[in-house]
C-alpha cells in the first residue's frame with residue numbers, strides 16, 4: 001500500500017507517529033493509500049526547519065522570490081494532466097473540474113509573481129525639516145495554512161504562494177482526505193528553486209493542527225474549512241497571540257427575478273448546484289424564485305435537468321459530477337435529505353437510491369431537488385455539501401433580499417435579472433461577501449480578495465488579492481532626519497512637524 005509521509009526540509013519524510021489515515025478511492029470505496037498523521041513532535045520538526053530557513057529567504061530580494069513563482073508555473077505545465085488525474089482519484093471530481101481546481105490555484109501564483117510591486121512601501125520626502133517619512137512591509141516569519149478537502153490544489157496554493165512570495169516560510173496542513181496533490185506541489189516548488197525548509201507539508205488531523213495553534217514560533221494561521229472548526233481555530237490561534245484568518249462554510253442563495261432569462265437561470269443552477277457534487281463553498285444550494293409564476297416555471301424546468309444528471313467515476317469523461325469524497329459525507333448528506341422530507345419539504349427529485357453498476361461501494365448519490373423549503377428547516381439553516389438544491393419561494397423582491405441577508409452564512413449570493421436597478425440595489429443591500437449578477441459562482445479572480453461574511457469568515461482580512469499581502473506582512477514606518485547634525489537641545493514635548 002502506498003504510504004504518504006510529510007514534506008519537511010525539502011524532502012518527503014516518513015511518518016513517525018505510528019498513526020495513519022485512509023485515503024480512499026471515492027468511486028470504489030477502496031483504500032488506495034495510507035497518509036501519515038503527524039504527532040506534535042513532527043510538527044515541531046517542521047517548525048524548526050521553517051524557522052531556520054526564514055532569515056535567508058526573507059533576505060532574498062523580491063524579484064528573485066518572484067522568479068521561483070514563475071519557474072513553478074512553468075514546471076506545473078509539464079504535468080498538468082497527471083496532477084489533475086491524481087486530484088480526481090482522491091477527491092472524486094471530474095478531470096475537467098480538477099484542471100479548473102489547479103488553474104485557479106495557478107492564478108494565485110501568477111498574482112504572487114507581482115510581489116516586487118505588491119510589497120512596495122510609501123515615501124514622503126520633507127515631512128519636516130530634513131525629515132523623510134517612509135514605510136515598508138516585512139514578512140512575519142513562520143506562517144501556517146490549514147486547508148479543506150474540496151480544493152486540494154487551489155486552496156493550498158492560495159495560502160502558500162502569497163505567503164512565500166512575501167518572504168515568509170510556510171507550513172501547510174492539507175486535508176487528510178486528499179493529500180497527494182499538496183505533496184506534489186511542495187516537490188515542484190523545490191524543483192523551481194525554493195530553498196529547503198521554506199515550504200513544509202505536515203499531514204495529519206487535529207493533533208497536527210493544535211500543535212501549530214499553540215506554538216509561539218508560528219506567527220500567523222490561515223484556515224479554510226467548516227465553520228465550527230474555523231471558529232475553534234480563530235479563537236485558539238488569536239488567544240495564542242497569532243494573526244488568524246478563517247474561512248468557513250456557506251449557504252449560497254441564487255435569486256431568480258420574474259424578468260430573468262429562465263433558461264440561463266436553470267443552466268446556472270444546474271452547474272452551480274450540482275457541479276463537483278455540490279462540494280464547493282461557492283456552490284448554490286438555495287434557489288429563491290420571486291413570485292409564484294417564476295417558482296412554478298423554474299421548478300418545472302429544473303426537474304428534468306436534475307433527473308438527467310450524469311453521475312459516475314471521474315475516469316468517465318461524460319459525467320457531470322462524481323462521487324462524494326467519503327462514505328461519512330455521503331451518510332451525512334443522506335441524513336439531511338431524510339430530515340428535509342421529515343420536516344415537510346417536497347422532495348421533487350430523489351437521488352438517494354442512485355446505483356451504478358460496477359461501483360456499488362462508491363460514494364455516489366443522485367441529484368436531489370427540494371421545493372417548498374422553509375427558512376426554519378434544518379436543510380435550509382445548515383450546509384449540506386452535497387448535490388442537493390433547495391427551492392425557497394419568495395413572495396416578493398424584499399423577501400428575496402432578506403433571506404440571504406439574515407442567514408447565518410454569508411459567503412456568496414447571486415441574482416438573475418434583466419433589470420439594472422434591481423441588480424444595483426441588490427448588490428448594495430445584500431449582507432453577503434461575494435455577489436454575482438447573472439453569474440452564479442462569483443469567485444473573485446486572484447487580484448481581488450476572496451472571503452465571506454458572518455459565519456463564513458472570521459478575521460479582518462480576506463484571502464488573495466491585496467489583503468493577502470497585508471495579512472502575510474507587517475508594516476514598519478521610519479522617520480529619518482538627514483543631515484543628522486541639527487542641534488535643538490532636549491525636547492520635552494511630543495515631536496510635531498510645525
Ligand code: NAD
Pocket residue numbers: 146147148149150151173174175176204205206209210224225226227229230247248249250280281383385411452456
Ligand atoms: P473540515 O473543517 O472538516 O476540515 C478542514 C481542515 O481542518 C482539514 O485540514 C482538517 O484536517 C482540519 N480539521 C478537521 N477537524 C479538526 C479539528 N477538530 N481540529 C482541528 N483541525 C481540524 O472541512 P472539510 O470537510 O475538509 O471541507 C469542507 C468545508 O470547507 C465546507 O464547510 C466548505 O464550505 C468549507 N470551505 C470553505 C471555503 C471558503 O473559502 N469559505 C472554501 C472551501 C471550503
